[in-house]
Amino acid sequence: MKKWTISLIGLLLAVVLTACGNQEAKETGTIRVGASQVPHAEILEQVKPILEKQGIKLEVQVFQDYVLPNKAVQEGQLEANFFQHLPWMETTNKERNYNLVKVIGVHIEPMGAYSSKYKNINELPNGAQVALPNGTSELTRVLLLLDQKGLIKLDNRDGDKTLENIQENPKNLQFKLLESAILPRVIKEVDLAIINTNYALQAKLNPVEDALFIEDKESPYVNVLATKKGKETDATIQALAKALNSPEVKKFIEEKYKGAVVPAF
Structure with missing residues (x-):
């Protein structure tokens, strides 16, 4: 009886630890991304189902300016942002002493x-x-x-x-x-x-x-997924980058924006 009780306690402990581990995995599988409303947040909505299949929850925070999304990533309030082209990010790094990096290019928005x-x-x-x-x-x-x-x-x-x-x-x-x-x-x-x-x-x-x-489609101002230096190899960041360059996203951009937004992959 004593052995059975010990075994039962061990089993219950294992279940609790597994549940905690799953909860922790679920929490670490959440990625928070800042974006402009159009087209960035709309594109990210297409990515959510792709990431959900991998156990990753995507939370999108919409911004109406070009300053706060970078500040939020630099300060750790967000894991990444998707709203800017590379020259803007590089200028921001220089002017504000940030250390943001490009993860992947997604599309061009012709001026x-x-x-x-x-x-x-x-x-x-x-x-x-x-x-x-x-x-x-x-x-x-x-x-x-x-x-x-x-x-x-x-x-x-x-x-x-x-x-x-x-x-x-x-x-x-x-x-x-x-x-x-x-x-x-x-x-x-x-x-x-x-x-x-x-x-x-x-x-x-x-x-x-x-x-x-x-602007024509040869514009060098490709909009990028950006994150803080050191985080670009994180599993959730890489999963998001792969999803943003998926055939599903390319099709959505081409059909939704009809040339106003051009895939860069």
């Missing part, structure tokens, strides 16, 4: 130019007001795009570009620098606004149909 007044850039009048994003890497990106379209001419100096790098401005364009999230709201107040695709989509703008011009 587009929008106007409620004109249908063609040739219609832009002399002295037209043009609204641009004020982030360092974003401003560089749009100035290079305006240079490519012949609206301005930049100097040949390497590195980030500012308005001071404009050598020629034949239409005497007047530039207004604003937070990226505000740009869709000022379209009617300016002649032209250069807007990130995620904010354009949130404002019900179709980059393919509504933009006067747009």
Whole structure:
């Protein structure tokens, strides 16, 4: 009887320890990711079922700005984020002394130019007001795009570009620098606004149909899954990276956004 009691206690202890282990595994199998609402959070929703089959719970926290998602990862409040391209992340690391790293590239969001007044850039009048994003890497990106379209001419100096790098401005364009999230709201107040695709989509703008011009698919500004240095090899991070580059996600991006967002894999 005594032996049976000891055996029963041992069995119950084993069950308890197993339950605790399973609970711990479940907890360590949760990954918290910060994302912009469109298209990043929408893409992550497609990833959830893929990860659930592997016992990983994906929690998505939506942000409306480009600063807090990196801060949250740097400070350990989130395991990763998915909202930015590589130049933005590298600039943030430099400016804020962060140590974020790219895990994998996912898609390209072509930057587009929008106007409620004109249908063609040739219609832009002399002295037209043009609204641009004020982030360092974003401003560089749009100035290079305006240079490519012949609206301005930049100097040949390497590195980030500012308005001071404009050598020629034949239409005497007047530039207004604003937070990226505000740009869709000022379209009617300016002649032209250069807007990130995620904010354009949130404002019900179709980059393919509504933009006067747009970056092509060869843009180097690939949106990436990012995490804090040292975490990029974690099993949950790698599982998320693999899921984001899966055939299911590629099909979703192509069918959902119809060229406004382009898979980079």
